[in-house]
Amino acid sequence: MIKEIALIIVSVVFVNNFVLSKFLGLCPFLGVSQKTSSAMGMGVAVTFVMTLSSAITWIVYNFILLPGDANIIAKVFPSIRELGLIEVLKTISYILVIATLVQLVEMMLRKMVPTLYESLGIYLPLITTNCAVLGVALLNTTDSPRQLGFLHATVQGFGAGIGFTVAMLLMSGIRERLALVNIPQPLRGLPIAFICTGLMALAFFGFSGMVQ
Amino acid sequence: MTEQSNLKEFTKGIVQYNPLFVLVLGLCPSLAVTTSVKNGVAMGGAATFVLICSNFIISIVRSFIPREIRIPCFIVIIAAFVTMVELLMKAYLPPELNASLGIFIPLIVVNCIIMYRAESFAYKNKPLVSILDGAGLGLGWTLSLCLVSIIREALGAGTIFGLKVSESYQPASVMIMAPGAFIVLGLLLGFFNWRKLRKSETSMKAHMKHD
Numbered sequence: 001m002i003k004e005i006a007l008i009i010v011s012v013v014f015v016n017n018f019v020l021s022k023f024l025g026l027c028p029f030l031g032v033s034q035k036t037s038s039a040m041g042m043g044v045a046v047t048f049v050m051t052l053s054s055a056i057t058w059i060v061y062n063f064i065l066l067p068g069d070a071n072i073i074a075k076v077f078p079s080i081r082e083l084g085l086i087e088v089l090k091t092i093s094y095i096l097v098i099a100t101l102v103q104l105v106e107m108m109l110r111k112m113v114p115t116l117y118e119s120l121g122i123y124l125p126l127i128t129t130n131c132a133v134l135g136v137a138l139l140n141t142t143d144s145p146r147q148l149g150f151l152h153a154t155v156q157g158f159g160a161g162i163g164f165t166v167a168m169l170l171m172s173g174i175r176e177r178l179a180l181v182n183i184p185q186p187l188r189g190l191p192i193a194f195i196c197t198g199l200m201a202l203a204f205f206g207f208s209g210m211v212q
Numbered sequence: 213m214t215e216q217s218n219l220k221e222f223t224k225g226i227v228q229y230n231p232l233f234v235l236v237l238g239l240c241p242s243l244a245v246t247t248s249v250k251n252g253v254a255m256g257g258a259a260t261f262v263l264i265c266s267n268f269i270i271s272i273v274r275s276f277i278p279r280e281i282r283i284p285c286f287i288v289i290i291a292a293f294v295t296m297v298e299l300l301m302k303a304y305l306p307p308e309l310n311a312s313l314g315i316f317i318p319l320i321v322v323n324c325i326i327m328y329r330a331e332s333f334a335y336k337n338k339p340l341v342s343i344l345d346g347a348g349l350g351l352g353w354t355l356s357l358c359l360v361s362i363i364r365e366a367l368g369a370g371t372i373f374g375l376k377v378s379e380s381y382q383p384a385s386v387m388i389m390a391p392g393a394f395i396v397l398g399l400l401l402g403f404f405n406w407r408k409l410r411k412s413e414t415s416m417k418a419h420m421k422h423d
Contacts, residue, residue: 021390023244027324030239087299091318092291099284128287129322131240138315186406187398190236194398202391 005155011211012159018132019167020201025132029168030193032123034179039172040165041120047161049105049127053098054140054157058150060093061086061141086142094137095128102128136160170200221341225348232356233404237324241316242357243393249373251312252361253354258301258317260350262293263326267346269293270334277335286330287321294320325353363396364388 018024025046032042063072067084074081085093106124109117117124127133140153148156174196183192231237238259245255269289270277277285298317301310310317320326329349334342366377368387386392 023240023390023393024319026239026243027237088295091295091298091321092288095287095291095321096284099287125283128283129324129327131319131322134319134322135315138318143315184402186409187402188405191398191402191405194394194401198391198394198398201394202386205389205391 005151007211008152008155009159009162012156013163013166014204014207015211017163017167017204018135018160019164020197020204022135024135025130025164028123028126028130029164029171029197030190033168033171033193034175036169036172036176038119038123039168041116042123043161043165043168045105045109045120045124046127046130046133046164047158049098049101050133050136050161050164051154051158053094053101053133053137054160055150055154056097056101057094057137058140058148058153060097065089065093065141090138090142094134098133098137099128132160132164167200171197174200218341218344222344222348225345225350225352226355227352229349229352230356231325231349231353232360233401235325235328236401237328238353239397241319241323242353242360243390243397244316245313246357246361246364246393247312247388248365248369248371249358249361250309252357254301254305254309255313255316256350256354256357258297258313259320259323259326260347260354261297262290262320262323263329263350264343264346265293266290266326267329267334267342268339270330271337271339271342274335282331282335286327290326290330291321294318325349360393360396360400363400364392367396368392 012018016022019026019029028042028046033039063070065071065084065086067074067080067082067086069081071081071084073085102125105127106117109120109124136157140148140156171193175193178192178196187195225231229235232239232242241255241259245251266286266289270286273285294317297320301313301317329346333345337345362372364387366372368383368385368389370377370381370383384392387396
């Protein structure tokens with residue numbers, strides 16, 4: 001059991017890192033990675049939202065969207081038992097779950113950790129439109145090659161968040177040093193950040209083959 | 213509203229406000245689907261459809277949406293059109309194209325370009341100009357996706373639109389994979405910066421001569 005969980009985490013953090021090999025969550029990755037402290041805060045907030053949203057979207061998928069006897073809505077409207085609601089309600093229900101969760105996290109942080117809330121500022125509501133959060137929900141449910149269990153889906157969400165945080169921290173370390181270096185004028189800012197990300201992605205290829 | 217300013221609303225999205233190279237928005241799909249020109253065009257088309265429709269609907273209902281809850285309203289409207297485009301693509305496009313676009317079709321919901329235009333243009337403007345604005349930015353994005361994917365496909369697979377570039381070229385498959393995407397986009401952004409810098413330099417020199 002523990003071995004399986006460790007395997008999922010290693011695979012999603014290093015081998016299939018969401019930012020560096022799946023191109024998910026690039027906007028906050030490039031937008032918030034100028035300082036290590038804000039990168040860390042963003043990473044923690046995204047990890048928290050991702051873990052919770054993976055758990056909740058798994059429940060929504062298995063008990064509301066999938067056709068079959070477990071479907072709750074089918075108990076009221078029998079015709080849904082055969083068809084399910086995946087095709088029509090998948091995107092809308094997931095994005096609503098995520099938006100609600102982000103709002104919840106925002107309220108909790110404001111009440112409990114006001115300093116972190118202040119430092120995250122505008123980036124907190126932007127987690128809603130972070131495609132890594134919706135991406136992991138889709139990869140856990142509809143776009144997964146096989147049916148995942150509840151624990152597996154949640155751990156995968158958590159691991160994806162950790163992988164995002166690791167990539168952000170590495171990138172912010174590089175960019176803090178890049179600020180002091182003499183870079184050719186046209187490449188300053190985003191272009192050099194992209195090239196660094198490319199080299200990092202190349203380095204992360206070294207992990208491929210570690211987990212099947 | 214003259215015809216000329218309508219035309220300007222349409223053309224500004226292609227060069228002046230190019231979503232990928234000037235605004236640098238919508239990065240995730242721009243890098244993920246540009247492995248071949250076919251994928252790039254399909255993705256651009258799908259996003260343009262959603263952008264035009266959501267701009268149109270949002271600008272129609274903009275007076276009924278309270279300011280405080282406008283973002284959730286936008287998301288629900290956009291999600292409805294994304295579901296439509298997903299079902300349409302499943303019905304009419306070849307399955308292997310759908311498979312290679314994968315989760316990036318439902319992820320159009322969180323594409324920053326669409327949200328950005330909804331918030332900063334469609335929420336403040338009339339339906340007709342909003343449609344033109346959406347069409348222009350969508351076309352601009354599709355063209356930039358084509359540019360990135362032509363470079364990546366030519367270098368990484370040795371083909372353009374499935375046609376072989378040269379008999380003797382050995383494809384460097386790293387360009388199709390993740391690192392190639394980042395490096396190509398970085399260099400392209402650098403190239404456009406360089407052109408802009410050179411243009412402002414020459415115009416400054418001309419200005420000085422004039423004085």
